[in-house]
Amino acid sequence: DAGVTQSPTHLIKTRGQQVTLRCSPKSGHDTVSWYQQALGQGPQFIFQYYEEEERQRGNFPDRFSGHQFPNYSSELNVNALWLGDSALYLCASSLGGTISRTQYFGPGTRLLVL
Amino acid sequence: AQTVTQSQPEMSVQEAETVTLSCTYDTSESNYYLFWYKQPPSRQMILVIRQEAYKQQNATENRFSVNFQKAAKSFSLKISDSQLGDTAMYFCAFIPLLGGSQGNLIFGKGTKLSVKP
Numbered sequence: 001d002a003g004v005t006q007s008p009t010h011l012i013k014t015r016g017q018q019v020t021l022r023c024s025p026k027s028g029h030d031t032v033s034w035y036q037q038a039l040g041q042g043p044q045f046i047f048q049y050y051e052e053e054e055r056q057r058g059n060f061p062d063r064f065s066g067h068q069f070p071n072y073s074s075e076l077n078v079n080a081l082w083l084g085d086s087a088l089y090l091c092a093s094s095l096g097g098t099i100s101r102t103q104y105f106g107p108g109t110r111l112l113v114l
Numbered sequence: 115a116q117t118v119t120q121s122q123p124e125m126s127v128q129e130a131e132t133v134t135l136s137c138t139y140d141t142s143e144s145n146y147y148l149f150w151y152k153q154p155p156s157r158q159m160i161l162v163i164r165q166e167a168y169k170q171q172n173a174t175e176n177r178f179s180v181n182f183q184k185a186a187k188s189f190s191l192k193i194s195d196s197q198l199g200d201t202a203m204y205f206c207a208f209i210p211l212l213g214g215s216q217g218n219l220i221f222g223k224g225t226k227l228s229v230k231p
Contacts, residue, residue, distance in 0.1 A: 033218060033219070035219075040223075041223055041224075042118075042205050042207075042221030042222050042223050042224050043159075043205075043219070043221050044221075045218040045219060045220070048218055056218050058218065088157065090159060092159075092219075101147050101209050101211065102147075102149070102161060102164055103209075103219060104161065105151075105158065105159035105160075106158075107156075107157060107158045108157055108158075108159075
């Protein structure tokens, strides 16, 4: 039973560039959430996708956008990168239609913006 | 605003001993779940234990147990018989089931636990 997978594992970009991060949920899960974890901090919620729509959004600017595909995998896009976007980006999957609400995390993508 | 506070940035414990990590949270919601996640240096976030707010009985999972005090909004994690593999960042988190933040985890800043041989 495959867990949550993310790609790439590491990424280096320069200011102003755009980046796309990818996530495949745990088998059987239909909901994907994205979090940003700055160094030494707890993860901050970016947004959540369910049934290919953004269901919840945290306090992040419109430069952060996402997509969910029919197979439940998801992408996180960040435009016009700032130095402050350097962080670990975590994807988590869960079952949207149940009350368990337990989210299972992937290994993350480490983004460095120079 | 809904917040989670972990007042101990770092803790250490001797192998085989018991340690308790503190967590308090602030919410006006009455329906929510609470979690402890572990993030080892390899960075994969792993679920340790979960507590439903409507349940009075404290959750246990092998060597891990919680002390859930709903009125005090406190949710501490006790690790018994600590092992070297327990060395990690521990994050307390909760997820409201209703309201504007339903469905997303709200994390504390974490407690770095070191288990010493």
